[in-house]
Amino acid sequence: MNERRPETPAEADGTTGLLTALGKMMKLLRERRGLTQKDFGEMVGYGPDAISAMERGVRTLRPEVLEKADELLEAGGLLVQAVPELREAMAKVRTRHPEWYRGYASLEAASVELHFYANQAMPGLLQTEEYAFAVFRQRRPFLSEETIEKRVVDRLSRQQVFDAWPPPVVSYVLEEVLLDRPIGGTGIFKGQLENLLRVGSMRNVEIQVMPTRREEHPNLDSAFNLMTPKAQGQVAYTEAQGYPRLITDPEEVRKIADRYGFMRALALNPMESRSLIERKLEEL
DSSP, X not given: OOOOOOOOHHHHTTHHHHHHHHHHHHHHHHHHXXXXXXXXXXXXXXXXXXXXXXXXXXXXXOXXXXXHHHHHTTOTTTXXXXXXXXXXXXXXXXXXXXXXXXXXXXXXXXXXXXXXXXSSSOOGGGOOHHHHHHHHHTOSSOOOHHHHHHHHHHHHHHGGGGGOSSOOEEEEEEEGGGGTOOTXXXXXXXXXXXXXXXXXXXTTEEEEEEOTTOSOOSOOSOOEEEEEETTSOOEEEEEETTEEEEEOOHHHHHHHHHHHHHHHHHSOOHHHHHHHHHHHHHXX
């Protein structure tokens, strides 16, 4: 007799069922209005990938999106009625990360400033759903499909930090090689570069590219994140070969912040970086 697989935390607490049901309802109403995911996304301020993820229940709907959808899709209050349950589900989603990661995830969600340096793959907050799946499927040793699905859902849920108000100040320094490594294949990577342009157009986000041919570089080491939680001092986070480290010592954090500042000065400015990303996209 086949054994039933264990429930994921989201399934056990009912979060998955609620998000899936709301997503299906929104999709049905959207299609009845003859709107594509791109059309509807432009109306509510999201890209088509995000709308697709919401409709399939793998990305948490924001209450504001549900309220806008109710009006735009002429739901007559049907979607708005679910807002209290949605807020409760969002609280559960925030506790779904692995225990060792929850400290970082909670700080990230509460930060007024976020700064990222990446040299191997696109940072999680910038990843499309398809790119994230490709990243996790390439992990060694292999991850189960259930684990991959859960990690992608968790990663997409973190991207709600962009929806906060007031929005955090966010900056990125990305090594140019990230624009040349087509993880997942050309089609998926094209969508990933388009997402960089979309996120980079937000007024609170700056994306800078570090050219490969730069002769100077102050950080030939691992990627890192810098966070400033509200009413707290800046902290840093690094992860190498699966070993995470949250750095709170002021002097250590200062040194990492100093390196980051130097890298921003050496990198292309945001407009130059956008032009480079657009050029790479045209070449695909």
